[in-house]
Amino acid sequence: MSGLMTERHPVGARTAETEPGAPHTGAAPVRVSRGTRRRLGPGRSLPLGRLIGPALLVLAWWAASASGQLDPRILSSPGTVLATAADLIESGRLQDNVLISLRRAGLGLFFGVSAGVVLAVAAGLSRSGEYLLDGPLQIKRAIPSLAMLPLLILWLGIGEQMKVTVIALGVAVNMYINTYASLTGIDGRYVELAEGLDLSRATFLRKVVVPGSLPGFFVGLRLGVTSSWLGLIVVEQINATSGIGYMMFQAQQYAQSDVIVVGLVAYGIFGFTSDAAVRAAERKVLSWRRTLAG
Template sequence: MTELLTHTTRPAPPPTAAASPAKAPPAAPRGTRRRLGPGRTVPFGRLIGPVLVIALWWAASATGYLDPRILSGPGTVLSTASDLVSSGRLQDNVLISLQRAGLGLFFGVTAGVLLAVAAGLSRTGEYLLDGPLQIKRAIPSLAMLPLLILWLGIGEQMKVTVIALGVAVNMYINTYASLTGIDSRYVELAEGLDLSRAQFIRKVVVPGSLPGFFVGLRLGVTASWLGLIVVEQINATSGIGYMMFQAQQYAQSDVIIVGLVAYGIFGFASDAAVRAVERKVLSWRRTLAG
């Protein structure tokens, strides 16, 4: 018995070097942790890319690598833009284009959000609306141009409708996905607190759907400009796209570039405005975007 106890209580021999586990890497000293995020934000950092593109364009034009018959240089484009502003032609076309894009964006956002709320908060609405809208997502709005021209003609109503359709689909898809992605525990908590329908929408639905709403809004803004470019080149008599189409017939690449720059500036500025509002409204979130 004593021998058994002695044998069982004998300490185990130390592990050999081959059997010893690998040593863990030394922990980094405090204050020197490896940063895994994208880094700090730089004020107006998003302008670095466009400025670099313009600098390369200017350098290629100045050194003769860029044929002005194919693509006019920045100096020529600036001179053309100044002439268009002096004659008032650019301002008139820009105002008409902004009106079309603004109306299409307004109607598209309104329709998309209302459809998403109806489908996201009601099984009946989901069964009736989600299927047709998913089918519409697979059909580009531009593919419906012949039918819309047949129904609405070639006037402003058709142009605004094409823009609104593209915006509405983006708004619906993202807002609906955000609504249906709300954690069911919040719904159960609202039911446990005996919240009314209005309180449930205000305190649970709206905050939970805002991230998807802003994603859809950014895509909708982009869709409004894409739709505008197309509809303004179909039997239009005004707008930036019409100005570019007329310049194409006379091989005026400088006027075409002025129109493209105008589209780019408005698209960049509108997206930046939406991002600024999003950061303000969703300031409670901590994300990699900063």
């Protein structure tokens, strides 16, 4: 606490005690800081730095398996998992299931993002839209999409339409909440300035609304991508006949932990790479911002 109360001066600055001709007040001289400024931010980012954490987890897993501390009946070793993945790729089973899963997740993400953005714009830029849409969507936010599975199965059956709808619902809510919050959080002074400049509606949307809502949009997109994978895992284990989740469910019946881990690794790779792609797009589009993320 005492350090926060100490008066600091720029390097090379003079204090009242050292200034020629300054009256002596009897106070202790103030120490002038001669060192470099203390870095308070997180520091420089490293290329591929986010791979360090997953790499350490794999190394710990490998070490535990090699030392015999990890029972292979509970969790297969990394070598066994790699061999199983090679067998699945050679037979074509893994690629077929991966393509089906990617299609489901992609469709759910597309429809969810589109619906969430449209609803957020309608509610964020219009009072009537806010009164009509925000309440039901806040209620939907409190109801997990997975809790609606019995009703969706009753309405849509157990085919692809139900699976894509479950994924899209989770994505749409995340997109709506974050984009709507970003829209309604735009500083009112910018709106007043646009009105003072007599900007058209289209120019106002392009110059004020879109830049102001992009940070929230990208936060919602990252959460939406995560939601699409979470929804995919669930729907592929409910009356499915294909997909990574179905492959894992079948492996569970025969206690094939290596196949289950292959599926988990596939989900993890999808989630990590998709999030990294959204991060890269965010840095490029919002390059005008200076944040701690770098």
